[in-house]
Amino acid sequence: MNALQSLHHKQFRVLGVPCNQFGLQEPGANSTEIYNCLKYVRPGSGFVPSFDLTEKLKVNGPEEHPLYTFLKSRCSSPLTGFAPKASLDYDGLSAADVRWNFEKFLFDEAGRPVMRYSQKFLPLDISSDVEYLVSKMNQ
Numbered sequence: 001m002n003a004l005q006s007l008h009h010k011q012f013r014v015l016g017v018p019c020n021q022f023g024l025q026e027p028g029a030n031s032t033e034i035y036n037c038l039k040y041v042r043p044g045s046g047f048v049p050s051f052d053l054t055e056k057l058k059v060n061g062p063e064e065h066p067l068y069t070f071l072k073s074r075c076s077s078p079l080t081g082f083a084p085k086a087s088l089d090y091d092g093l094s095a096a097d098v099r100w101n102f103e104k105f106l107f108d109e110a111g112r113p114v115m116r117y118s119q120k121f122l123p124l125d126i127s128s129d130v131e132y133l134v135s136k137m138n139q
Contacts, residue, residue, distance in 0.1 A: 061090030
């Protein structure tokens with residue numbers, strides 16, 4: 001995500017949303033712990049995000065944050081299957097659910113979600129879609 005933010009920094013903002021509902025991979029209690037985990041553990045090696053991070057949110061289930069209720073109502077899931085239930089820390093699977101950490105949403109200049117990408121989609125692979133949106137914005 002750093003590379004994507006760097007490439008399009010004048011017209012584009014990346015916002016990271018930590019979530020602990022997938023394999024309990026985001027156990028940090030607050031932004032300091034999450035930041036230090038990124039810097040020293042995963043990915044580690046002094047990694048510093050060049051994008052903003054929100055507080056940790058729930059993205060699925062009965063306690064999902066309203067932002068994700070909105071996002072999922074506008075962009076259908078790019079995947080059909082789910083991770084094994086033992087890896088998911090929420091109940092009530094839905095077809096609209098975020099399937100795993102690092103799923104991505106792309107917004108247009110008006111703040112409308114226009115595209116949704118699975119966690120398997122590499123951040124730089126979104127670059128052409130960002131360039132397209134920026135070109136439309138500059139017309």
